[in-house]
Amino acid sequence: MPILEAKDLTYTYSIGSPFEKTAVDHINLQIGQGEFVGIIGHTGSGKSTLMQMMNGLLKPTAGTVLLDGKDIWEKGADRRSVRFQVGLVFQYPEYQLFEETVYKDIAFGPKNMGLDEKEIDRRVRETAEAVGLKEELLEKAPYALSGGQKRRVAIAGVMAMEPRVLILDEPTAGLDPKGRTKILSQLRQYHKRTGCTVMLVSHSMEDVAKYVSKLLVLSHAKVVCYDTPANVFARGDELEKMGLALPQITRVFRLLRDRGITFPDEVYTVNYGAELLRARLEGREPQC
Amino acid sequence: MLKDITLGQYFPMDSVVHKMDARYKIIITMLFLVMLFWGQHLTALIAGLFFVIVATALSWIPPKMVIRSLKPIISILVITGLLNLFMLDGGATLFQWKFLKITEQGVQTSVFMLVRICLLIAGTSLLTYTTSPIVLTDAIESLLSPLKKLNMPVHELAMMMTIALRFIPTLIEETDKIMSAQKARGADLESGNIIQRAHALVPILIPLFVSAFRRAEELALAMECRCYHGGEGRTRLRVLKSGMRDYIALGLMILMLAAVIVLNAVLY
Ligand SMILES: Nc1ncnc2c1ncn2[C@@H]1O[C@H](COP(=O)(O)OP(=O)(O)OP(=O)(O)O)[C@@H](O)[C@H]1O
């Protein structure tokens, strides 16, 4: 059974006003336990709206969200506990920091869960390390940190609740390339270590291609495809028409194919591409 | 949710009323209020009803929206209605139970008051439905500009109002976002006693204030970068222009007001 499931999920903003806008339109989706799902789509395609419905922050206009097969908007369902199980890191989460110290801010979520001091302390230190925050930063005021550090604190604040599903809405937006890869690889390590389910929203194919096991492409409030990265990138022309840039390495291999140098499947990570080319040059089978 | 609060509640359309000069719309609305309160007779209400219906029709605002504008004052309506109904004494007694008494006079006055308040709100909402808040402040500034001679900082006041209006939706959106983000971390905003609830607001108010200050600073900087130096010698992007339709509308309004005043004098 999928851990999280969306059935005919629809959300319309400002119903009945001249600004009415359907941001999510009859979306069906199944997220399996332990998966690492990437969600991409152009600006305004409804990614953030969809994610906010997944943890019960927005009530769907129509359709249902199922967590472990149970409707989260069912009568008597405990939505607060749903939010502890499905943790959501918002787009630009650094603006939600409010405590006097980083430590206290990360502890806000676990404290709301009613955990004891010792457990909170363990979680705060563990997650701070997982997102690469140094020990001495914990006693600083959040406002004294740099943008990237604030972002890490905010991510740690949600991770510390140890949700079974961790959703991150563009965690790397506005960071420098180095900070981006660092946050993403730390996220991957976290995923490997804890085995939790991760959903990563991003604008950039480049970022998600490397990490995810499945890719959801949204366009104009609808699902275009939901498949493994290889199968998604196989429909590259379609994606480019929607204004989504393919990863550079995929584009290189497409150009090679146009010139008659073909490889069996789509290439979307640099390592794999390099190995393919090396093997071809040395006349052997690729080893991965 | 918070974002459902429509402040200024502007309802963009391409109607005659929307295109009217906002200054005239303000003056006409004021005359409309004078008319409603001058007339102690049914004629004022009929004229007021006529005004609201015609204006709604001309502005293409769905009548549903105009009626919806009455929703926030339902409690006031009920209280005024009941007070008038039971307190006024005069004419035949229609109903009596212990000390509660309903008389003809009471029924008449309370119905009269209710209709009057409804018309008042409906008429003024039409002004805000058909005029964007920014244009409205421009018009107020223009109408108040004679006060500049008395050294009143009219431009500065209008600018402050414009900025406040401009940022209210932004701040509401921001509050919504912060609230969602804290709820995602398990903040409990709905239960508990007053002290617990006040305490629960801290995680929302602090980020909100921080962001408001940041925005204010950025805005001040941006205004300075564009050489803003107050109202002196400043020209406008949108110049308020009056035309035939404004004169006609104002003329009709004055005629209606005059008619109500005359009828009032004759009938009493
Ligand atoms: N609070 C709101 N009120 C009204 N409309 C909204 C609101 N939030 C989003 N929308 C609209 O819903 C659509 C989807 O928005 P959403 O934020 O889900 O997009 P997104 O895919 O996350 O975009 P981005 O990549 O820019 O973050 C957009 O067209 C947007 O204009």
Ligand SMILES: [Mg+2]
């Ligand atoms: Mg978004």
